[in-house]
Amino acid sequence: MKTLKLYQTDVYIKEWDANILEIKNSADNTNTFRIILDRTAFFPEGGGQSCDTGYIEDLKVTDVQEENGLIFHTVICTDAENISQLKQKSGVKCRIDWGRRFDNMQRHLGEHILSGAFYSLYGGVNRGFHMGKDYMTADISFESGKDGIRELTGEMAAQAELRANETIWKDSPVKVSFFDRREDAESLPLRKALAFDEDISIVTVGDPKAPDDCVACCGTHPSTAGQVGLIKIYKIEKYKNLFRIYFDAGRRAMSDYIFKHDMLTGLSNCFSSSIEDLPSKIESREENIKKLKDKLYTLKKSIIKNECSAIDNIIDNTADPVILYTAQDLTIDDLADISKKYAGKCEKLIMLYSPESSAYMLASSGQPDCGHLVKEYASFYGGKGGGKPASARAVFPSNTDAELFADLIKKHLKK
Template identity: 30%
Template sequence: MLKDRLYYQDPYQISFTTVVKQQAVDDHGRPFAVLENTAFYPTGGGQPHDTGYIATIAVVDVEEVDGEIRHYLESPLPSIGTVSAEVDWKRRFDHMQQHTGQHILTAAFVELYGYPTVSFHLGREIVTIDLATESISADELQAAESLANEIILENRLIEQKWITKDELSAYSLRKQVSVDEEIRLVIIPEFDTNGCGGTHPSSTGQIGSIKILSTEKQKKNTRVHFVCGKRVLDTLGSVYHELSDVAKQLSAPMDHAAEATQQLLETQRTLEKQLDGVKEQLLDVEATILAEEKSTIIRKTYTNRSMQELQKLARKTLALRNQAIVLLVSDDGEKLQFVASRTNTLTPDMRTVSSIALPVIEGKGGGSASTVQGGGERLISAEELLQLLERSIPVHA
């Protein structure tokens, strides 16, 4: 029976002696052992499996398959018979804290706002619940977190009870159970009663605390990320370390790091505006130099110039000439980009230019009769592309 399993009889029992009933290899070649009884919790109900040792062999996974608990091993046991085993308590207790914290936080959202939990995931670093609501406010998150921590601080006893289906009507469950036999209830008096097959501490105080970290939209639900117990301290330590490093780089006290960061961002935005202004002035100078060319066709190659820069430079140059065609090509070492543009006083259809040039560089582009642009592979040199563009002009004005 389920209730006879050691991890249900006493979730604090981590060392035990038992008999190995079977050793085998699954369809994927993984060795496993089946024990007469076990304190190792198998993956289920959103809670990950325990790890530890049987004899001196590491237990790397635990699963329930067809009613038997398989302990997947790093290597086969040396022999079958009586063995000593030990569960990794640090991992077990962490799961107990996170799972019970989930019960409490879920119940808090139901108690305060009627938001039920539709799914639960206990990860290695973060725990999540998906609430059946499309949005949730910061005030609601704070209120639910506060209520959950009040329940923890009150150190209420946690009762674990096995009942029959006929006895269910005597209990007010948070949600309906999914089994008809060997029903196990986890009860936090006057707060939450829930059918659950996980491991839990004997009182709420052992959870330590709960901290909500963030939320995200998940289709029509809201996913809440949180941590409990020692993970709260680990997260606080990690955040403190990162914030301390940021404050040091900003040469500011830690409690003024946000203000110093805001000032830095404002300075950066100001410098970016100034830089944009300088770039614009440089383009004006370049356009003036290009416009002084005596030829009607003005041509130039560049290195690592953006398409936006080429387009601006062509416009600025043509604005200084009554009649001209500008052909500009940029080479970034991997790709070629070009702009071909003319003044409205000339008549060549520049789309003819791009239709000839683009296939040669396996490129794509677009434009109008007066201006085209495109880019493609560096199958020829920038100078060769420039020459091709010039040869492709239908009529020289």
Template identity: 40%
Template sequence: MTEKLFYNDPYLKECQAEIVDIINEDNKILVILDKTIFYPEGGGQPSDTGEINGLKVTYVFENNGIIYHEVEKVPEGKIASCKIDFDRRFDHMQQHSGEHLLSGAILKLYGGNNKGFHLGVDYVTIDIDMNDIDEQMVNKIEEEVNQYIYLNQSFNTYVVSKDECEKFPLRKQINVDEDIRVVEAKDMDCCACCGTHVFKTGEISIVKIIKTEKYKGMTRIYFKCGKRALKDFENKHDIVTKLIRSFSAKEDDIIERIESQCIELDSLRKELGKLKKNLAEVEAENIIENEKTQVVFRKYSNKDFDDIQLIASELSMKSYIIILASLRDNKILFLNKTDKDVNCGKIFKENIKEFSGKGGGNASRAQGTFDKEEDLVKFSEFVYSTLI
């Protein structure tokens, strides 16, 4: 059994320990110590990282009461100088402690139960067995949690027997025979937990719900605590500041200004669409008037792929084989609207790679893309040459 120093003092950053064993298997080096400050992955909380005798500890896990430390190479000597990445540890303590308060508040206010917890690098989530949690409920939950944080209440931990466990108001009942560890924030949350936590709720600083979404008949809540919440605020504040400068508006007027511009842009987009369609109709009429064969081949340096698709759509009303290339986007469109035996997709599949292009399609329509204009030009001319 490995003595777990992180339970006695989760703020302990360094320690000396005796190396009990070193296991080298599956290209992994695992160090076993008589005691450790490294928290092993478990209970939704990732493991600690850090150093043993200057060697990186990348992962820590527990099996049958023994804690294994994965290191980059075999450490020398019998004594281990251990040092954890405390910034990572304290971040996990803030997030995990905040999760307890958030889960407790949801149960207290709405009777929702936490059915899943994930503490990741980019986000933290809990899954609540409620179909819907609306914005008003989110605000009330946040207020309840943060008010409790401001009171700077204590987190208390107990290791109790199965019988003693029944005396605690556990949020989730545990059916075990051995002793279990209970973490309690009085009048807010109490549950069995193996994770590391802050001593006082004030150290969490703040809990902020980022968003909610439906998940497997439940509601998944994304949230951030402490320094993560601060960084999230800093990032969003930078965005708002840039928007204020870009729109030359006050903070309270930004949303109205953006909505107004979105309406204007949508109107302009529709007008542009109409103009492009008109231009495509004119171009198609010009082609129909001047083309003497059933094969239409055009290369455009001033039109994008959407433009040539509009032209092709107009030409499709006639019996043509159509090859249109956008030199602006380095893309080609190939259509067969005749009764001739020309398989567009097959021609592309069998030849386009020789011209460093990518694409495909079916018998009547194919399209492709190229990194270089010269390859597009050569391929489009090749396709044309197979038809004349």
């Protein structure tokens, strides 16, 4: 006994009637049931394509799998009465989620067409295919590449993308042929050797004598290439001894284009530029930023020099063992650079404060131990940090917390 696969004869069936052959409880969930129908248009997961979803009566079909010719439809039902009533029905109404199905059809045929383009142009063979949420990937091998081709360049990928879209533009017909014997299937100009000997389905795109693509596949595909709409390669990368192509097709490729176009339009508005002039505008902005950074670096060096002079003056003119010094315009990283001048040398404890960072940088000869002070007291006020005996930093949730920490250290060392 096998389930009749309606999608093999008509991929456009959206609703149909069927008889229930059996309903089984799933072993792992008491609210999950597996329904076997005598006929179904639900495509089971396979061939790199995810399964269809939809409804059997009012029960949501969440998973579809094929096992030994039978197709199991997983549904979730928390009401045992519904399942009991379903078992008593002589027939049930079924419908698939057509949006999901057509999305899979567009993407799957898009993969065929693009793989066919790599094969016809360069002799590249698709060794792996994955339909992901955000993109698809195809792993192309050139071990038997035309004219000794072993590498894939960006220009080559662009030519394959163009060839694939030309197949869409000419709206090549798509035909699925079924064979019981390998010998009969191998009479077609396959781009890839068959992996099985019976129940073979071959998808041919274009003229069977000189096809745009011809390969074994059990998935669902539109009847014409034009329904794919668009194929777009996002990037290519070397993957082991293969070349991984990131791409998408159909509505998803269009959605990606819309998203990126909107993003570019937004950026061009920010730069008061056309999209065409945006690269030069960004380059000009980067050059200006670099110049500003160079100026800032020079100014900071001057500020740090002045701050060090001020700190030196305080050290020379105070007997206080703790020096609190606030640097309004410097970050904690700037203060870390200043602290290097005093770490391991200054007999006093210098506490450099950055209000901008709500942080203190501590420096001393090693006595008192800066790292120990931070470890011991910073956590009292939500501070985090650490360091060595001669230098340490502590960052706090707020300036108030940082100031309380400094007061505590000062009181502790004056005891």
